[in-house]
Amino acid sequence: MKKCPVCGLNVEDREAFCPRCSADLSHVPPMPPQAAPPYPLASPPVPPYIPRPQPERKPFSWGDVATFLGFCSSIVGYFGASVLFFPLGILASVLGFKGDRARGLAVAGIVIATLGLLLKLMVVLRQAEFLPGWFTSGVW
Incomplete structure (x- = not known):
């Protein structure tokens, strides 16, 4: 060439x-002949596949189950049987706060159930005429 x-x-x-x-x-x-590359240009060498070890999954604890129960009870309390479900939601969420995985859900269950219980208490006090109407309706 x-x-x-x-x-x-x-x-x-x-x-x-x-x-x-x-x-x-x-x-x-x-021209002098050129040396061939050590491997074809289209396919470079591929390193061997080494699988990564999978992290060990911890099983759910009773605290995690209590957290889930407390959160669900807090939500269900807004739809009915609030006198039963709000205290159950607070109690189960407080017990579940010691769980390994779902502390945020436990805090949410405590807050939601506490607000629901306070709202229910305001409604009961209003119906018993212990609170004035402007206090519970939000309008002066």
Whole structure:
């Protein structure tokens, strides 16, 4: 293989003139053969697959179950039987706060049940006429 000194085109050794620019190639020596790369350019070597160890999953504790029960009781208390479900929600969420996984859910259960219990107490006191109407309606 020869390289044209004028345009740089790679030309076969048997050609006397460059097919692109018609330069004389009779005095141009052939190029030395180039060494092949150690691996094909299209596919580099792939490192072996080493699986990562999976972290050990801890089982649910009774505290986690109590947290879930307390949160669900807090929500259900807004739809009915609030005198039963709000205290149950507070109690179960407080017990579940010592669990391993769901402390945030336990705090949410405590807050939701406490607010629901306070609202229920306001409604009962209003119906018994211990609180004025403007206090529970929110309008002065």
